[in-house]
Amino acid sequence: MNGITNRAGAIQAAVNTPPRKAAIDATEIFKGDLYGRNVFDLAKLRRHLPKDVCKELEKTIETGSRLDVSIADEVASAMKNWAIEKGATHFAHVFFPLTGLTAEKHDSFLAPASGGGAAIADFSGKSLIQGEPDASSFPSGGIRATFEARGYTAWDVTSPAYIYEGPNGNTLCIPTAFVSWTGEALDKKTPLLRSMQTLDKQARRVLKLFGHKNIPMVTATAGPEQEYFLIDQNLFFLRPDLYINDRTLFGAPPARGQEFEDHYFGAIPERVLAFMMEVDNECYKLGIPIKTRHNEVAPSQFEIAPTFESANLATDHNQMVASILKRVARKHGMIAILNEKPFQGVNGSGKHVNFSLGNKDQGNLLDPGDTPHENAQFLVFCAAVIRAVSIHSRFLRAVVATASNDHRLGANEAPPAIISIFLGEQLNSIFEQIKAGGAKSSARKGTLRVGVDTLPSLAKDTGDRNRTSPFAFTGNRFEFRAVGSGQSIAGPLVALNTIVADSLEYIAEKIEALQAKGSKLNEAIQIVLKEIITAHGKVIFNGDGYSEEWRKEAARRGLPNLKTSVEALPALLDKVSAEVFVKHGVFSMRELESRHEIYTDVYVKTVKSELNSALEIAKTFIVPAVNRQLAEFGRTLAAQKAAGAKGASTVASVRKVSALLESLQGNISKLETLRKTFPEKIGAQARHALKIRNQQNKLRADVDALEMEVADDFWPLPTYGELLFIK
CATH class of the missing domain: 3.10.20.70 (Glutamine synthetase, N-terminal domain)
Incomplete structure (x- = not known):
């Protein structure tokens, strides 16, 4: 059976699959019994x-x-x-x-x-x-x-x-x-529970300074926005790279991708909507507070997001959501892919983790008052986050470092690998005023004039949003946008809870020391906030995180740019961060070392798996297909000469395809050599794996170029156009 026959059968099966009816009557949702x-x-x-x-x-x-x-x-x-x-x-x-x-x-x-x-x-x-x-x-x-x-x-x-x-x-x-x-x-759970305990302790210590008594437990809260791809299973299982690695290792760009920007928030395809409704029902039965569902930027990419919960419960629920997505997708004849970059050249999938903290009496501690500069308590908690991210930016980059997330971070679709904070115009202005000696004014929420008489005036937020920032303040929470779609949110939350707790402890100690010397609370707060923003304001950036200018500016500020997991993962053992986690009892040094070793090993094994798959596909799928194409060229050229034609265009095609095949064979040989020469020590293995990735990119370039030259009926793999657009 040739490639086009396999693909045609899969396409026919895909388009003939009707939307699956949900087992639950939608009216049950509002009767309170679901x-x-x-x-x-x-x-x-x-x-x-x-x-x-x-x-x-x-x-x-x-x-x-x-x-x-x-x-x-x-x-x-x-x-x-x-x-x-x-x-x-x-x-x-x-x-x-x-x-x-x-x-x-x-x-x-x-x-x-x-x-x-x-x-x-x-x-x-x-x-x-x-x-x-x-x-x-x-x-x-x-x-x-x-x-x-x-x-x-x-x-x-x-x-x-x-x-x-x-x-x-x-x-x-x-x-x-x-x-x-x-x-x-x-x-993942044990350190998360430990980190929530230490955050509660230090947050309550700060709240006591503000005169609160009988303070309820302060809990970190989270709301992860889960992005994913849906691919028809008939096409999916014709791609060994997808069903083994959850990621395509080859694939030429389709004639049309996401450049029309017509998929984002577009009408949800009927078959996908049927899947989404069943996912919602399964989540509701398990008490998972799903709130939104929509098309994402790339074709076949979607998002599901819950409302805020306790960080521990949100983590458990997000693991359950991942399982539900995969299980329900199979019922609907599709595969849910949570890999960060399953398709080159289109938007990757993140898991934006919205982070805040609060309790039932004081509410959300990252929620400003009428004007943020009047809300000293809010500014203290916000400053604690700024200091934490500034000091531990390398550690935060390390907790989102995976082989698949490396393909996403730094591209013009995801936050850069440089960890910075977006505060927005208003909040940034307030901290700049504090740095200069004291906040005197604050932009209030205004009215957004739409210019259409039949539409009401809209409340205007005091700051815009910044989708290029890896860590953005969005009104009453911080959004950690660098987390990958396939990752557990536990690691990022453990990191945030602990480093924020450590900064709250630092602030409490500073304020207590100043009060002991006779300073009033507000005066002490002003001194501490000024010190923090002066020392750590370098981490604040409100501009375009995709720009080359920002990369240069970040380097001038001394902000780390850890582009790959090989560079980032050693930061798990950075002395400054490690001491904080050990001091607060969240990790022992041995536990940190174990995580560094495990995550590095996973990186290496992921690269090895992708290498094995790429070589197998290149040798057993691509090379035979190219040879069949060359044989067809030979028959065509013979027929052209028999008819008295020179066949110049066919000769040119033969030369082009032959050159690509020769390059492909050379890259296969180089990769096979690299596969045989893995060093023994894990750090050296990671560096070797990075060399493999760079060489594998050259192999991919050859295969993708050949896809554009080989006749469609010889090509053995479903194309990007088929995978992304057929439902």
Whole structure:
């Protein structure tokens, strides 16, 4: 079967796939019986448990106090009864190892009855609180050796249990932390919970300076905007690079891409909308507060975003959303791709993490008052973020460093690899005034005149937005735009929580010292804010982050520009940042070293996998197709000469394709040599992998050029035009 036959069959199957009807009537959504249906939340706890037990659990969730393990049996029994009513046959401790994916171990509720006879349903408090998966089978960066298998999952009471609905039965899923036998974090959740604890401590310390009493727990909040691609599965599975690496390694630009800017916020294709509605329903059942859905910039690219939640819950929910996207897409005959750069030349996919912090009494601590300069409390918390990002910009770049995100960062579609902060005109002006001696004026929100009589006047924000900034203030939160689509948001949130907590501690100590010397609170705040903006204002940039001028200006300011993961990942061990994480008990030095080793190893393995795929496709798909084209040229040339024609254009085509094939074969040979010469040490491997990437770009250039010369019926792979535009 030739390439065009395969592709034609896949295209026909794609266009003949009708939108799939949702299993849920949309009216159920507003009847109150869908949202949270499959979550064992506080409302269900109150229905199934005694009041005193509920109070203990609520106390742990709302104040961060230690869980009273004596109530575990009662909670487990209630949870089991609820789950069985929902059709669950098994329970699973769900955890988030350093693969960045979700892991789970299923155990049956059924246990043999004593004395024989029928089996009984059993789920003890011990089973709820603690599990024991194999710790040596997950990446640990040397924390666990192969023969050191013991690791523990520990129930996270702050993230509610939920039901996963499978095709042949349901499972009770219990979010857990995952630690080694020696108590070291082997997962994403444990450091996140530690970082939230230290942020709460330091934020409350600052709030006390402002006269607040009986301050509720301060929680980091997050709302990740998840971008993804949807590709018809019939075409997807004709591309080995896609189904092995989640990314195309070859592909000439289509005749039309995103240059018309007509896909962004455009009408959602009917088949995709059917998929989105089912995704929403699945999220609603699990209590995930999905708010928006829309077309993104690139053809076949889309976005889903929730409202704000506690950072821990938002992280768990984002992992669940990724799973739901992939699972529901298959039901609709499509594949959801969360790779940061699956298609060269079109927009990549990010996961913009909106970050803030607050509590139920003081509200959002990054929300300005009527005018920001009047709101000293807001400015203090904002200054803490500025100082944190300035000091730890290298670490922030490191936590978003992956092999796939390297293809996205720095392009004119995503933030640059230079970490800077966008404040907006108003807030930047206030800090400049503070730097000069004191804020005297503030731009107020105005009215936006539209110029159409039938349209109402619109409230005008005091600052515009900047999509080229990796870290932008957007009114009442900071948006970390450099996070990649396929990444867990836990790493970036751990970093932000910890470095902001450290800056809040610094500010509290400075203000307390000034007050001890007789300064009034406002005077002390003015001194500290001026010091911070003077020392760290270099990280603020409100202009075009894509421009070459900014790269030069950033270099003059001394801001790091870590363009690749090979340059960025060593920053995980930078002394200044490492000391902060160790001091606040978020990471031990050994845990930081393990993460550096794991993420570097993942980078190397990703490059190796892509190299193996590229060589296999080039040798077994592309070279045979080119040889068939050359043979066809030979037959054509013979026929032309037999007819008395010189065949000059055919000869020119033969020479061009032959030269490209020769270059292709040469690049294959060079890559095979590089594949055989990997060094032993992990740092040297990463540098070697970067050489491979540069050489592989040359191989790609040859293949993409050949795609434009080889006849369509000889070309074996679905093209970009087919992948991106056929639904």
